[in-house]
Every structure is written in structure tokens, then in C-alpha cells.
Amino acid sequence: MHKAGMSMNFPRDVLFGPDLFQGFQLQHLFFTQEISHITTLLQESVRNSQTRKLLRLTAECLRLELGVPLTIGHTPYEPFEAYVTPCWYKTVWKFGAEHPLAIHEDYPDVQLLRAGDQFLMQAFVTGGFRGQELCWLNTMRMALKAISLADIVTADGRAITQQAYLLKHSNGLRDVFDWPRAPPGAWDDDFALLWRQALKKCFISPFGVQHSRVLLPQRRLRRWTECSVLNNWNWFFAEEERRIYCFCKYMKRWNIYVHDNRGKYCLSAFSADNLPLAANQLVTLAHRGTQRVPECPRYWSQCQPDQDPNSYNPMEESTPCIQAFFDGLLQSPRILLDKCILPSDGGEVLAQAIASGTAAAVSDGSFDDTRQAGSSAFIIAPSKDKGVEL
Template sequence: MQGFWDCMSLWKLLLKGKKGCHVSSCRVRRLMKKKLPQAWRKSAVDLEDCLKQERSLYKQAKHTYAAQWRKDFLTVQTKDAKKHQWKSRKARDRFFRLQQMKQREEARHRCCAQSKGSTGDLQAIQIEEHLSDGTTSLRTITDRRLVEDGCMQETRHAMIKHERRHSPVHLQVSKDDHVYFWPRNPENKGSKPHGLHNGHFKAAIQSPSIAYCDALFRNIPLTTGFVPLQWQNLMNFAIKKKPGDFRLSKMRTIQLMNSEAQANNKKAGRAAMQFAEAHSLIPDGQCGSCKRHQAIDLALSKQLVWDLLILQRRAAGWISNDAKSCFDWVAIVTMLLFGLTWHVLSSMFNMLSFATRRICTGFGDSKRSFCPPSAVPFQGCGQGNGAAPHLDLGDTVHHSGEDICASVQAAATLWLGGIRATGGAINPEKSFWWLIDFEWDARNGQWRFCRKCSAAPEFDLKIPGLYSDIEPLRRLEPDDSERTLGVMLSPLENHNAQEAQLVSKGLGVPHLFGKQVYKHLEMILRHMLGGTKPGAYMDANLQAHQLETGTSFGLLQQDYQNTSILASDTWLKRVWKELESLDMYVAFDSPALSLRWHHDALLIDLFIDLEVDQDDLLWLNWCRMFLQVATVSDITTADGRYIRQCIWNGFRDDTYRTPYNWPRTVRPGRPYWELWQRTLSRALLPSHGQHHPLLQPLGHWHDNFESWNWLWSPTVGLFHREGAAWTHLALAGSSTISRRYAPSGSHSGTDSLQ
């Protein structure tokens, strides 16, 4: 039946066109392509005959065949109907989440269409009024013009009374600056299509007098806040975020500005960035929009932080959130912190506030223009603004994932509240989080990530969405990878996700393994020698690995065949394996495990010298990590002659002061302590004596008093550490068999004891 309707619609449209009426050419072409490609060649008389004939055929078919056709159609639909199946739970959750977001978006548009009045989004404000008696009062303003004036007044007042920590940068454009800037800018980018473009200014610098005039015209807005009339015309242009995705909701709208205005914006952005770097206003973790910083460095930092959590078995909540339209919601007042003056900001934001905008499409530039609903510069420097990239800028060792859920929720609420306070928002579709925790696998002797079903399965991290609706944030499994910073990352290494992404795009790398090894070496050398934030994370990982393996060499200098079983699976371990296959090693000067006695030695080195089995070495290292010991001196008595009884029996000595930050662990079972005792006997003891005397007693101590909680002197008595002071305990009584000590009431510092 639809075919008859299409044919009748086509004949009607063509008849209207023959009579001179306006018809939709797109609809005509679509119907002709679908049914009758040559229909437009018919005359008006033929079109009327075709319409009459089509109507008679429609009536006959409706009377005779309509019921049977409908029945056949439903039968075919029923047979072909299939239950929608998703490949994974993640895909199913994403489908339902997108449906919910679509419904909320439609509801929001309906509400906005009903409630939005002539005054736009902002209905009223409150301003302070200073009375004659010296007091102040709040007055509510609802008139649109007065609302705009009040907002401008409050903004200027905030600018004036803002206290600066450092003197601002007074920007000026000299002739030399102007001549230096233009040759480095592409001729066909960065300016609106009407008026003077970059090519005119690149050619004008060949004339000293014209270059001087252009520099003077650029300098006036920076020093006075004036906005030239030719700057107040912007062109909006939508670009694709992802190749092949032409949906308007998935495209980014940028603003093409006047070439001179864009040059001033870029100069202001560079000055703000240089000011922030000189005064240490940029966090170490900020890698975007900064020179000598790359997105891959931030990706490496994320991976190294996850590796630190693995090495120390720390529970953590990791939230990855996407700030929606961050360039459009930059707070104006905060720009004063980056050294920009009021005149520079006034010139930039007044241009955005008063500009007339047009839209650039594939069919040409729009003839109609539009202006902002308000002249008040609330937030934002705009996509396409040359200054935008520069202006947009607890201990859980003994806690489980369930213990930190409240802290994670509080941190998320605080962070999102700060973003919303400056006009921003979080896009829940691009945001997600992991609850990282670990559990001991006694069968394999290794720690592993907890799955969602075993780590706070009923906890939902809730955040305000784009439209202030509280909704749960998507939680991922430890091995669920998401694309961040251009690569697929997850706390638990998932090579398949990144490999699938690379293969789908085509690698185009001559030798993938060689390229990868080269980049790994380049990152290690650049960050470790440059003292960067990723270098600090890398050094922390190396020290944590050395404590974990218990050897005297750094991780990248060890023999992979001997100690790889002791190391957790991290990025550095994978690089270590690559270098081992090429017979290479990298050495760095980093703190080593200290030996505190003469004739002292590391326990793992002794076990390796005994050539114990790899599995036995793993269990021995487990015992060592539980006891929190690394050297022979850590397990002996103060005179260096005997093994302490608690260490021999597998109980941790809580009175011992360790200089290291040991990871979380669990106590091994009895069979492994029997292995521990047998191996210590082979390595250190001449025989199974009652007090376990060492075959080679240790010599003199190397360390100071910081490693001890108790000190004893045969002439003075006993000392006990209490915080930063030492309490003296004198001998009570004259018995020499069972000595008793009592506090004498005197306290002293460490320096006086030495």
C-alpha cells in the first residue's frame, strides 16, 4: 500500500510544480529515485491521467488485497523478528544508558521551550547596595537590561578587589613582535572567511610602515580593552570529532575570528602560560597545552600510579571524568591569577559577548546572523580561541575497597562541585570509574585484582549529570579498557584492547617491536634524567620493585630468569623482559636496600646462592614480605649472634622499626614456615641449636639510633623511644638473674644519647 501512496504523492507534487507552486525538490527527487526516475518529463495532462489511474488502482487494491497483504506483512515480520543480543554486558549497559540520556534530553528541551521567557536563561540577580548609614543591603533585579548591567558591575567589582600574589603582565605588541609572529602562522587557517585573512598580514610585514601600523592597531585593544567593530563578526563552523561521524551532536563547533583578534588571543594565551609556569601555578599532572609535555607522558603516569597500587596492594577509587565543553566554561575572574590584566580580558570577552555570528555550512555561509542572548560575559573563551588551550587548565595500605567507598564518594562530590561552581559539568557518557582492591591467591602465591562482585558490589558512585540529575557513574572491571589520551588503558593490563584498536586503524610501523623498545628506552631515559613527574613515579616503582624482589640490584639490572617470579606484573617488568631479550640493561643511581652490619647480607641473595627452586623462592619471599625483613640483620638479635625466636616461628616483630613502606600481605601457612626454617638453617646456621646461633656472627653496627625503639647500656640502663624523645628506665632491685626496670622520670633527645 505504501507504493501506491508514494506514486500518488509524486504525481501531486509534480502537478503543483507545473502550476508554479512551491514544492520540496528533495522530496520529489527521493520519490522519483524510489519509483519513477523519468516522471518529471511528463506534461501536466499526462500527470493528471497518471494520478487518476493510480487512484483507481489504489481503491481496487485496498478493497481486494489489503487484508491479505497486511496478514502476509505481519507474518514475515514475526518470522524475521530476532531478540536483540549484545556481545557483552558493557554494550547492553551502554545501549540503555544512551536511551535514558536521549529521553532526558528530549524532556529538557520540552521544559526549556515551555519555561524560557523573553529574558532568556537568567531571570534575576541580587546585588549589594550601599546605604547612606554605611550599611549594605541586597536588592533583587528582574529587568533584563538591569540584570545585564548588574552582572557587568559585579564582574568589574570582583576584578578590582581581587588580590594578586604577583604583579600582572602588561602586554604590548611591538613591531618586532608583529613581524616575528606572522611568518609562523598558516595562511589558510585561523581566521574567518570575510575580511583580511592571514595572508594579507604575512604580505604586509614586508613593508616596515604597514607592519608598524598593524602592530599599533593590535596594541590598542590590549592596552585599553577596546573591541574594534570589524572584530565583532564571528563565523561558527562545525568540525568532526571522529572521522566519519557527521551527527551534529557529535561535532565540535569552533569560532573563526578576525586574524588580528586571533593573534592577540594567542599572545595572551602564551603570556598566561609563561606566567603560570614561572610562578608554579600549573599542577605537575597537567600535561595538556604545555610545551615539552605530551599526552603519552600523562598516560604513562597513570599506568605507573596503577603499578604503584599493585606493588603496595593499596585500595583506591579511580575516577576518569570528562569535563563537558571545558573551553566554553572557563571562569573569567580566574584569569587574573594567570597574570592577565583587566584590559586584555575585557577586549577578549567583550568581543565574544557583542559579536554577531553566522554559520558556515557545506552550502555556503548563512545570510542570517544571530547574537548572544545576553551581553554578560559569564564564562568561556570559546572553541577556536587561540588562548583557550592555555587558559583551560590518604593512606590506604591497611584499608580495603569497602572501607574507602565513602572517601571516594566525598572526593567525587567535592571535585564535581568545584566544576559546577564555575559553570562546568561532567559528561556521564564519557566518565567511568574503577574500585581498585586486591585479594591473595594462595594457590598461585600471587595477589590479584578484586572483581566487581567481590569488592563493594552494592556500592554506586553517584554524580550530578549534565542536567543536575543524580545518576550512578559507570563502574568498570579492572581489565575493562577505555580509550583515554588516545590509548586503551586499564589498571589490569589488557593488551587485546589496544591491539584491536591499532589493527583496526592500520599500524603502518616498519618494525613494531623495535619501535616499541626504542620508545620505552626514550621514556625511561628522558623522565629519569629530567626529573619529571613520570620520572618520580618511575623511580618509586623501581624502589618498590627492589623491595619486593629483595635483591641488591635495581630491577632493570637483575637476571630476569632468577627473580622475575618475585616481581608483580607492571609496565617496568614488561620493559625489563624486552631488554633482557636483547641482552640490554639500564642502571640508575637509586637508594638500595641498606646493610647495617659488617658481614650483613640480603636474604634473597642467600636463597639464590643456595639455588633453591623457583617455586620455593616465591614462597620464601612471601614469608620475608610478611615478616617485613630484607637482610640478615633484620632477623637477628641486637648482638648479631642469634636468630630471633619470633622470626624463626613466623611472627612479625611489631617493636622493630623498619625504614621501608611495606605492602599489604597475609600470613603464610605452616608448610611454608617449615620451608623457611629449613632454608635459614642451610644458609646461616651450623646446626639446629636451641637458640639458633649464626654460623658467622655479624660485626659492628653501621646505622644510627633511628632504627631502634629500645637501647640498653650496661652502666646507664634501658631507654625506650616515645615519639621524638627517649625515656630512661633504671634498674629496679639488685637481682642479676631477672632484671626489672622502672621509669626514672627523665627524658632526653637522640643527640644527647649519641
């Protein structure tokens, strides 16, 4: 500024304003930097480069840390930025939130698992937690490997599990993600108190005993909407056998807990290679020393999600005849086909011509049987220079 003969306190509106309004038309450094970031993001997203892999890794890690679906330009920057690690992708998110633009990416977002489910961090923000408290809650959430309420509730969806309430572990449904390492050792009393306060304020019914974990009626979860949960659930209850089967990820076997006379279950010396058919109820376990107490077993019940008609692709299915194939094309909104009439011979002449190699042209569908001519067609030629006359 001094080298250019201008004061450093020059009005910024005039300094960065366009020359159309008598401004100096200087580019703001931060604005120029973020435009360059967006350009790099769009260009590298379609390339098979090392930069693309780094950007994708950063975007997926940020979404896992954020705990809610992220769309640049639609997801608000405040107050979620308080607990997100500063990074290159975070500045792009901030710039998109401050300007009228939206970037839609193909990166996978975190999903809900049950009807009535909700994201934990969204609930904590709605509950009024901000700043450092929100950052601590997110640290504890990531240590539990939980994203939504379904990760910390019992199988019937009516109460918080004992292990999640005590900051021990979640239901294990999100263990497939690459989570950061949890802080070593036990949680400090201040952290545990904040976690319980957040759960009581956002989810737990206030009308109960001191450490009641029963959810509010409007917070209770219903049927599952994600079928992969059944393969990722670790505890199953066999009511007739009075046994609980717990999957051991290291041994790849099912540990068996047997029932005692006091209503509790103890780990036996036996295990099973496969889950028996009698173990057909999902269950979570409360710990009582070395013994386990089942919490609200429930049979598997899944909601069939509404199928998006735009996702139907008839080209991926096998059809018994050409008429059924075209009927499928007419029903698909992805195919721009309004009307289809097959020849009277069912396409035998066309099939024979294609099989014998004598077919020379393909019409756009406007073929006239009376005049034996079409308004448009393209010629099948062996090369660009040598064509085939029709």
C-alpha cells in the same frame, strides 16, 4: 599476514630479518614495545613530569620488593622474577637481561649494614629455593620489614633473634621505608616451617639443639658499616643500672624495663624523655610472656668505610688562603689541574683589579711575566656587542 598474502606459519627468521639478508624487515611487536619503554624511561627520567614520578615510584617499589640491588642489564632476571609483581618496569628489566645493554639509574638501592652482611633473598636463591617457595619467603621477609641478615640477627651478629625466628618482627632498621601491608593474622604452620627451614639451610649452624639460632661461623656479622643504625636502633641496655630502654615510636619516649630476681625484665610504669648515657649497649629482646630477656648485648662498633677519592670536592670546603685552595684542587681527581704557580705578589694586583672593577681579562694560566702577555684569555665585556679593549 593473510591480508599481505603470506601464510601465518611463515618462518619468523625470514619475517623479522633485515632486507640485507633477504628478510621482510618487519618489526617484532614486543621488541618495538620494549624499545619504546626504554626511550620513555630515558626521556622522562630527566623531566619534572608526572610520568617521571610514576616511573620513579615503580622503580623504588620494585627494588624494595626484589630485596637485592638492581641494575638493568647486570642483575639476572632469573630466578628473581618469580616473586616480583608484574609491572611496566619489570618488562624493561627482562628486556635488558636478554640483550647486551645496561641502564644505570640514580634510584636508591637497598644497602648492607654490617661487615659480612648479605641480602636475604640472594641467600635464599643460593640455597636452592625457587618458584612458589621463593615467593612465600619474600612475602614473609617483607612482612618482617627485613632486607639483609643484619635485620634479623642479635646485636653481636652471632644468632638469629627470637622474634625474627618466630616471624614476629625484625630489628626495625628498615622501618623508614614505605612497606606494603603485611597479611593479617598469624602465619600458617606451613609458612612458619618454610621460614625456619630456609634460615637453617642458609644461615644457622646444624650442630646444635633443635631450635638453635646460632649462625654458622662464616655467616656471623662483624662491625657496623652504616652509622644511621645507631639512630634507628630501638633497644639499649644499661648494664650498671640493670635496665633496658625501649623506644616507643607513638609516644616518642623511652619505656623502661627493670630487672627482677629471675634474670628477666618487666615493663615499669616509668619512662624517659631521652636515652641516658649509661644505656650504651645495643640489645635485642626475647619474649617470655609479659617479660623480656636480653639477647647478647654489644657495644656499638663501626667500620670506617674507605673513602672514594673521586667523592672529594675541594670547592665545598672553606680554605684560609688561595694557596691552600689550589693545593686542594691539585689533590682532587675531579679537577683537571696539573700545575699551579701564583704570581710573586701573591695575587694582590689581581685582587685589587677585581675589587676596583678594572680587571678586563682572565688568562688560562699561560701568562708570561717577562713579555707581560698570555697565549689565551677571554675579555670581560658588558655585552656581546660592546667589548673592552686590552
